[in-house]
Amino acid sequence: GENVEQHPSTLSVQEGDSAVIKCTYSDSASNYFPWYKQELGKRPQLIIDIRSNVGEKKDQRIAVTLNKTAKHFSLHITETQPEDSAVYFCAAIIHTGNQFYFGTGTSLTVIP
Amino acid sequence: NAGVTQTPKFQVLKTGQSMTLQCAQDMNHNSMYWYRQDPGMGLRLIYYSASEGTTDKGEVPNGYNVSRLNKREFSLRLESAAPSQTSVYFCASISPGKNIQYFGAGTRLSVL
Numbered sequence: 191g192e193n194v195e196q197h198p199s200t201l202s203v204q205e206g207d208s209a210v211i212k213c214t215y216s217d218s219a220s221n222y223f224p225w226y227k228q229e230l231g232k233r234p235q236l237i238i239d240i241r242s243n244v245g246e247k248k249d250q251r252i253a254v255t256l257n258k259t260a261k262h263f264s265l266h267i268t269e270t271q272p273e274d275s276a277v278y279f280c281a282a283i284i285h286t287g288n289q290f291y292f293g294t295g296t297s298l299t300v301i302p
Numbered sequence: 303n304a305g306v307t308q309t310p311k312f313q314v315l316k317t318g319q320s321m322t323l324q325c326a327q328d329m330n331h332n333s334m335y336w337y338r339q340d341p342g343m344g345l346r347l348i349y350y351s352a353s354e355g356t357t358d359k360g361e362v363p364n365g366y367n368v369s370r371l372n373k374r375e376f377s378l379r380l381e382s383a384a385p386s387q388t389s390v391y392f393c394a395s396i397s398p399g400k401n402i403q404y405f406g407a408g409t410r411l412s413v414l
Binding site for chain 1: 396403408
């Protein structure tokens with residue numbers, strides 16, 4: 191099956207700085223890559239996603255990039271704010287299957 | 303729409319006791335999932351159901367059983383709880399054709 195690795199496991203940034211979280215995947219058949227944000231004690235919620243036919247997608251302060259050749263994708267958060275503090279998960283899904291494979295999460299802390 | 307509803311929110315069991323976690327969605331989704339979330343491990347798939355009447359094992363199925371009662375409901379049963387099953391359990395469903403996963407609020411289970 192698919193193997194998704196996520197780095198770093200923890201990340202601290204000053205308010206206003208950018209944050210970057212990276213994920214790699216192993217199965218070239220994966221074609222959908224969502225990112226979830228999970229606040230403490232809450233459920234994961236989708237914040238942005240990208241499909242394999244697109245190289246980059248942006249939504250206000252967050253963006254995701256995908257490099258299919260290298261099998262990695264990244265989440266970029268610009269102008270970070272304290273409310274961005276949370277755990278972020280990447281995931282991958284193979285186009286022929288139903289299973290989501292999750293990374294182990296990145297705990298982001300934005301220091302005011 | 304309530305989305306994905308899980309019950310109970312919290313549960314404490316003694317080793318060897320059994321219990322069923324309930325999950326229901328009102329979004330007419332075909333695919334439903336059960337995950338467990340442990341610190342530093344991300345979300346790991348226990349079982350999933352691609353459609354009513356079908357269930358498949360995920361990454362960590364041992365010690366669990368599931369039932370897809372109808373299109374709305376997907377339950378997870380622990381027949382003989384063990385301390386290693388102490389975790390937070392999330393149910394999820396997927397919007398057809400879009401792969402967007404919606405999560406329930408979670409069940410925090412402690413097995414003593």
